[in-house]
Amino acid sequence: MIAIVVQPGVEFDHSNIIHYQPQEAQPLAQWIESTRMVYEAHSTDYQTRTAYWELVRDHFAILKVGPALTFALREAIFALAQIEQELIAPENRSGCLAVIEEVMLDEPQYWKKYYRTGFNDSLLDIRYSLSDRIRYYWPHSRIKNSVETMMVNLEGVDIHWA
Known part of the structure; x- marks a missing residue:
């Protein structure tokens, strides 16, 4: 020991x-x-x-320190999703944030007993809770695919700073 x-x-x-x-x-x-x-x-x-x-x-x-690390990952993915909203045509967007919410609402087993029960409160907890229950959903095929699509979309963008 x-x-x-x-x-x-x-x-x-x-x-x-x-x-x-x-x-x-x-x-x-x-x-x-x-x-x-x-x-x-x-x-x-x-x-x-x-x-x-x-x-x-x-x-x-x-x-x-698991949740703190995955919280940082979540914050980065959410920020990239916002950038995608600004730079990518609607028909080509990954819909990453919507996919995450859909999967988590359809399959609540990893968060239901930890988060508040009202719909709006649950969504706030899903999106922003320090306990970061999203970490159990990153391997989900729909979420993985949406994140990969978002990354491909953003890799193809040339941002001009001047």
Whole structure:
């Protein structure tokens, strides 16, 4: 065994982040020093650069940051979809954002029990939640195809800056 899984007082939900407070984690940080192990810290997404440094310093050496990484991917794809809206003729657009929403609404098993229940609230959570349940849908063939179409569309555009 090389690590113990812990929750070092950091957390996030759909719209809030609890940031690392090193002073609150000192009992854990001091205890592990008497062992040859480190901590695996859960829910460390969305922490500041300083907090990540402090977590590692305090022996939380394995950090779980999946949703924060896929959140960044989602934000990039959404931004590219907006660029596609501006630059590509309507009949050639991928419809990427609409495809994502259609698939997620048709197949809600990865988000239904995590997000709010009203239709508008669900759409807001699907689009913008920090827990980023979209990450489970990226491999879906319809979504993959729409993202690939969008990328091909954008690769074919020459943007003149001057």
